[in-house]
Amino acid sequence: MRRIAALIGLMLVAACAAVVTGSGFASRFGAADTERFDVRVTQLDAPSYEGVIQPILDRRCVVCHACNDAPCQLKATSWEGLARGASKTPVYDATRLLAAAPSRLGIDADKASEWRERDFFAVLNEHAPTVEANRTAGLMHRLLALKQQHPLPAGEVADASLDFSINREASCPAGTQIDAYERTTPLGGMPFGLPGLAADEYRALTRWLELGAPASPARAPTPLALQRVAQWELFFNGDALKQQLFSRYAYEHLFLAHLYFDDDADRQYFKLVRSATPPGQPVQLVRSRRPVDDPGVARVYYRLVPERETIVAKTHMPYALGADRMARWRSLFLDASYSVDTLPGYSAATAANPFATFAALPVGARYRFMLDEAEFTIMGFVKGPVCRGQMALDVIRDRFWVTFMAPTERYDAAMADLLSRDANLLRLPTGHSNTDVLIPWLHYARLENRYLKARTDFYAGELRGPENLDLRLLWDGEGRNANAALTVFRHYDSASVVKGFVGDTPETAWVIGYPLLERIHYLLVANFDVYGNVGHQLNSRLYMDFLRMEGEFNFISMLPRAQRTAVRDRWYRGDSLGTREQVYGGASTTLDVESGIRFRTADVKRELLDQMKTRLAPVLGDGLALSRDAPPALRELAALRGAALQWLPESSVLVVDMPGAPGAPPATFNLLRNTAHGSVSHLLGERRELRPDENTVTVTPGLVGSYPNAFFRATAGELPAMTEAIRRLRSDADYTAFVERWGVRRTSPSFWAVSDAVHARYARDQPLSAGVLDFNRLENR
Incomplete structure (x- = not known):
């Protein structure tokens, strides 16, 4: 009522x-x-x-x-x-x-x-x-x-x-x-x-x-951009069935992207859209709810249209197009030896199962397409419409590292065989809106467990012995692709992803293979309907629990067999045995193959993460690490741990007036509180899972989050006192005193000056990722 x-x-x-x-x-x-x-x-x-x-x-x-x-x-x-x-x-x-x-x-x-x-x-x-x-x-x-x-x-x-x-x-x-x-x-x-x-x-x-709010004529693309648009539209709209299927695959992965041409100095952004009209004619948009839905026209054309809105950080997902990219896709999808005899349709069942939809495309090509820009692929989850609010984000930890299974001819062939036999088990619950929650969830839970058993049997057969279960299974980016290592941050009701292993050793890590990466994308990006009903949204959230556990399973499996259960149980403290066993897909699907990695300490999880850093060192970079020139107090701040941090906001912008010549510009840093949890397997009651004594903080130069909760300002000389004040936080009153001294409140007369300067440095120092920040989550304390 x-x-x-x-x-x-x-x-x-x-x-x-x-x-x-x-x-x-x-x-x-x-x-x-x-x-x-x-x-x-x-x-x-x-x-x-x-x-x-x-x-x-x-x-x-x-x-x-x-x-x-x-x-x-x-x-x-x-x-x-x-x-x-x-x-x-x-x-x-x-x-x-x-x-x-x-x-x-x-x-x-x-x-x-x-x-x-x-x-x-x-x-x-x-x-x-x-x-x-x-x-x-x-x-x-x-x-x-x-x-x-x-x-x-x-x-x-x-x-x-x-x-x-x-x-x-x-x-x-x-x-x-x-x-x-x-x-x-x-x-x-x-x-x-x-x-x-x-x-x-x-x-x-x-x-x-x-004067009546008059407009200006829309800015026309540059001649170079128009030339590149024509070239790419020709590429995307070939008549061969192989070309049409690849273009559909590319569109369903790039529809959120801000596309730009790597040789265009003006870097004007474009969107890839579906049109009922071919290149050379005005674009006639296909207005479907989702990119996987029936376009309602006999032939879809993929067109590039200029992005006319201001670029905002929370949805900005840049993606470069250029000659090398086109050659790469030709090699993977168009020149490869395979055939496409018929094109798939657009039924709800088709939308729910990308593995069946794109079965004709080589598995290795699909995986490499996603891996080449893995940060962008994961960014679809953390910057797409699904990522909004505490309930949508409580499925992940506050900070974790992500790596990927190495694509090889053997891996490709084995994955193709697994998917040809078990693709039906990978159907997603987001094919259509549904008012039911429990019944679909139970159905897909059974499918998931059957798939996990098939996957574990596959791993056991492929790995056979310890000599096959080692760090060589991890993709190293061929020594040059920084997408091989990522860090995901959760900021309570928003999230961020960046290249590299940022911060100290995290509590958890995911290792992602092709089936998992594809399902994350289709569950939370391509298939997600932000206008959908409660059933659609809850089923999306609940199913993501399974996908998180798959990524954790792949990581745990690289640990010594005798240590895997203890690490898993720490991640799911207080949960039932059934919930903890779901990490393995149930008690009957535990991987019995011993790890081939040599461990020298009792802290095997930290040691494995350290060895991952060593393997991926050539592609890690240090763009988000504190430089040697950073004030030493910032390193002390980054080392803080414990309950005092619970009083800090999830994501804060710290402006530091640096020493040097008069008029030297300030520096911008992000303070990211990593809120510790006993478990993240619960849809409700997150507060009960908090472990404040285990809280940590990550300090990065520049900006990571799109939704700052607070602005702080200090001189470099004040940073030791500021760090000590944070260490001593015990109450709301302590935090209020902290803000009185270092905060730039939303009511401060200097607020806009600080905001403008932060945005200017953001655009200067991080020009590709920069956009307008969002102040809807600014605190009022």
Whole structure:
């Protein structure tokens, strides 16, 4: 009944919003013209949108209003996002019984007027095109002005009436609801919960809004980029069945990528899309919910379209295209000796089983395609739509290392044989939305256990003896590919992945082979529907437990046989025997082959990780390691361990004013708290699994996380005192005192100056990975 009442309430709110939007301002400024912002209109005497307005929006608005988790779905990443407006319906809803209609900017509707039909309301004035109407009926202007009139108390904890939780109810006012909002929420102006715009920024945005929010013509790709687009579209759209199947495979792995051409100095980004029209004609998007869904056209063409939105760090997944890449794919997929007789369809069963869908493509080619850019492959999980919120992330540890099984002709042949016999056991529970959870989970658990038995039997047959179970099984990147070693960080309700083994020896590690890598991608990226119902989302989360355990099994199997159970049991402290045995797929599937690795100490897990570092040393790099020039106190900080760290945020940005010449630029570091758990096998009750005495912290130069929880600032000379203060944290009061001395609160008068400087160094020092940070998870302490 509560669910029904809530739905009725939302319907009434939407209805009221429609009434006030359609009539409240209409009596003063005439009827709304919902087609006003259907196309870009320029105005010569207006501030340049591309040169003036969008940069202001990037610095002050995009930091909260970008991607699926933008408050009220308002995206400030482009003019089209502002023209679309806002909606009170959240994209992320873990309780909905029915799948929601997708609302992807640039995909699910083309014009602002079409978004009005989908319950999006205007934030720009759509009534009479006068200065008064543009100010009064323009919600964006009203909210910016509200912050100017009612700034937050400088430097203090923001008022408790302001809700900063990521699952907060939408409070965005529609139409003349803004009048009541201004009275009841005077501190709710924009930027929300942050300092207001500087005077020159406010004047520029106000002038632009008064003139009717005109746009600039969309920037055209450079001649070089257009030439490369033509070359790649020709490559992706060959008529041979072998070419069509490979292109489908490539698309289903690259659809989230920001593609760029490695010889293009301007580095303009493009998206790979499905179109009903071939190269040379305007793109006609296939608007399917997921990339694996039926396109509804006789022939799909794969096209490259410019990325028109601001690049934001939380979704930025760069991927280079160039002559070497094309030659590599030709060698793997097009010139190889195999045949494709028929193309697979797009049924739910097909979507649920990529191994059957792409069975005609060589297993070794598929694996190498993913390994070549393994960071990108894993990044799809940690930066894609699935990775949002505590419940989605509690399936992984706070920091772990990832390596991969080495692809060889023998491995390829054995994997092909295993998959030809047992691919049906690898079906994923995300082929379609389902309101059931328990029954599908039990079904897929049985399939998983049958596969694990087949896999363990396969390993036992292939490995045979200790001489075959050693570090040579790990991919070394051929001595040059840094994707061979990765570190994954969890930041409670978000995550990051980077190349290399970052930080001290972690608690856990995964070793991933082809079937596991492919399933992670299809479960959490290609098959995941962010608009799906509760069954779809929970089944995705629950199945990921199996995949984590597979990666852990592969690592444990390299330890001495007598030590494997003890390491496994430490990872799953307090769990039942059945849960712990699931790491092996059940008691009957334990791998009995002894490790061929020589161990010299009792701490075999640490020793194995150290030996992995030695094997992969040529590709590890040190880009995220503290340099010799870093203040020594940062090394002391990185060595801290224990319960005091529980008071620190999960991800903090530390700005250090370095010693040197007057005016020397500060340096940026990330403080990443690694929250220890007794187990991560539980969907609920994470707090009970915390082990604060085992907490650690990783300190990196530059930025790793996309969602900073806090900003701190100190001089290099203050770092020893800062480190000691962290060591002595015992309470909220201690942390408050710490923030009073070193914190840059969201209400600080210097907040935007610090933010701008951090973003500038991010773009300078990490140009390929940099994007606008997201401030929706900034703490208020």
